Structure formats: structure tokens, C-alpha cells
Amino acid sequence: MKRFLLLLLVLVLPSKGLCYERVVVLYAPASGIIKALGAGDKVVGRTRTDETFPKAVNVGSHLRPNIELIKALRPDLIVAGSKRAFPEELEKRLNTKVYRYDPRNIEDLLQCILDLGKLLDRQAKAESLVREFRERLTKLMPLKRPVRVIYEVSQSPLKVAGQRSIVTAIIEKAGGVNQVKVNRKHVIISPEEILKLNPDLYIYQEGPMNRNPIPPRERPYFSALKAKTLKVDEKEFARPGLNVIDAILRLNRLFK
Known part of the structure; x- marks a missing residue:
């Protein structure tokens, strides 16, 4: 009975293992969000032109990342752009969870913030950022014509x-x-x-x-x-x- 209860607790309680701790960011626009979420300490790798996390290892450009260097960093999450920028073949070579950060509109962007918040165990902060974004949109002034x-x-x-x-x-x-x-x-x-x-x-x-x-x-x-x-x-x-x-x-x- 005791063993059954322990198993039940494991299944019901949130697991810290579900959030990611070693992140490589291959698309710089996502870095600002990760920083705003307060998860910058999780970033171990970034692209050459990304200045958000200067202490993270430079893994090359977003179009030509150094795969072997990324492997050496042992990431459990890679934040990449579109499949054109980071093809599925590279994803397979790394055998690591990849999150595609590729928003095309405002709602996509807000969803990306929430997604990253969940992946990095920063849900409350992500929801706060989205609320603030929507509140600022209420300041828009109507125009007579487009x-x-x-x-x-x-x-x-x-x-x-x-x-x-x-x-x-x-x-x-x-x-x-x-x-x-x-x-x-x-x-x-x-x-x-x-x-x-x-x-x-x-x-x-x-x-x-x-x-x-x-x-x-x-x-x-x-x-x-x-x-x-x-x-x-x-x-x-x-x-x-x-x-x-x-x-x-x-x-x-x-x-x-």
C-alpha cells in the first residue's frame, strides 16, 4: 500500500524534471523573453550575434551552428527558429528537445511567451508579461483610415x-x-x-x-x-x- 501511495504522489505532483535547465538559444529574439522570464541562468549556449547572455558559450551563427560544440554543452532544450533556419536533420543529430520559436503575428508571439514560461518553469512570470503586453495594447489610438x-x-x-x-x-x-x-x-x-x-x-x-x-x-x-x-x-x-x-x-x- 505504501509503495502504491508513493507511486501516486510521483504521478500527481508536478515534477521538476519536466522543466529544462540547460538551454541553447539559436534564435536571438527569444533571448529577450528568456531574460524577462528570469531564466537567464539556464542558458548555456547562444549564437555569435546574441549579446543577451555574454557568459553563455558562442555556438556559431543561427544558420550554421557548431553541432559538436552544442552536443558538448549537454543541453536538454534548444530554442530554434523556423525549420528553414534549423532543419529537422540537425534536430535529429542532436537528439534533444527543440522548441520552435517562430511567431508570425501578435497572438503567436504571446503564445511563445507562455510556452517558454512553461518549459522553463516560469509560468507566473510569463502570464504577467502577456497581461502587461495586452494592457499596453489598450493605449492604441483609433485612426480615421488605415x-x-x-x-x-x-x-x-x-x-x-x-x-x-x-x-x-x-x-x-x-x-x-x-x-x-x-x-x-x-x-x-x-x-x-x-x-x-x-x-x-x-x-x-x-x-x-x-x-x-x-x-x-x-x-x-x-x-x-x-x-x-x-x-x-x-x-x-x-x-x-x-x-x-x-x-x-x-x-x-x-x-x-
Whole structure:
């Protein structure tokens, strides 16, 4: 009888073994959330450009991680991006639990926060972060009409955000509409097509994907561009992390 009761307790009580203690983060936008959850002490590996956890081991880039180095860290959880960035073949080689952090819209992002909270035994903090996010969304101001937007990802080749980009979710939540309707994350486009779409606002990012961009109005092929232009930090807009709420509110104020 005593043995049966012990077994019952094991099955009913939450197990600490169900949360993860050694984490390798292969997609930097997730790092900010892990830090906000208060679980940074669990991170043992990170990508080369991820500065959130400087004491964690550098395991290479998110597209070309050092698999043998990751194995040596003995992680019990890997936080990766899409299957395109971290293919299933690599996942099989590691034989470790992989969580796919790849939010495409605001609800996806909030769910990712809750998921990470559960995986890292920080459920209460995750729920608090989600509540705070939703509360800040109540500060959005209504607009008389949607603002037509195009978001430049890179100047050369000329590439813009498509419908599957988190940028589109930011624009829409702020009260705008992405003029590019292609169902892809990034879309190569011609200057002529952009002029034809006739946006109200042309946003261009500056960062690793678009280093030292020339202001659109100084480019000969945009001499006929009527839109207002806005330069933004790539980290603020193109990375699907907690920064998204600040980007939404900033755009909403600008649209107003």
C-alpha cells in the first residue's frame, strides 16, 4: 500500500524534471523573453550575434551552428527558429528537445511567451508579461483610415516585408496596412512596383540586413516617391520579441 501511495504522489505532483535547465538559444529574439522570464541562468549556449547572455558559450551563427560544440554543452532544450533556419536533420543529430520559436503575428508571439514560461518553469512570470503586453495594447489610438505602408528589409537587392513577416503584424496592429500582399516573409521587388503601390509611408530599416542604407529620397529610382519616409532600427521592428509592443505603439503615434 505504501509503495502504491508513493507511486501516486510521483504521478500527481508536478515534477521538476519536466522543466529544462540547460538551454541553447539559436534564435536571438527569444533571448529577450528568456531574460524577462528570469531564466537567464539556464542558458548555456547562444549564437555569435546574441549579446543577451555574454557568459553563455558562442555556438556559431543561427544558420550554421557548431553541432559538436552544442552536443558538448549537454543541453536538454534548444530554442530554434523556423525549420528553414534549423532543419529537422540537425534536430535529429542532436537528439534533444527543440522548441520552435517562430511567431508570425501578435497572438503567436504571446503564445511563445507562455510556452517558454512553461518549459522553463516560469509560468507566473510569463502570464504577467502577456497581461502587461495586452494592457499596453489598450493605449492604441483609433485612426480615421488605415495608413498604407511598405517596409524595406534591404536596399540591395531591394527587398520588402511580405505578409508572413512579423513586421506586417506590427503595421496592422498599429492601424496600417502592408501594401505588399505576397504571402512570404521577404519579397524582392522593383522600384517601379513600389511607386505603383503608392504607399503613404515608406519605412526602411537599418541593421545587419540593411547596413548604411541611402535615404530613399536620395536614390535616383525613387525620385517620384510621394510617401513620407521613416528610418527604424532593425532590432526594434524585424525581430519578433518583447520589442514588438514598443514598435506597435511608436507606429500608432506616428500614424495618428
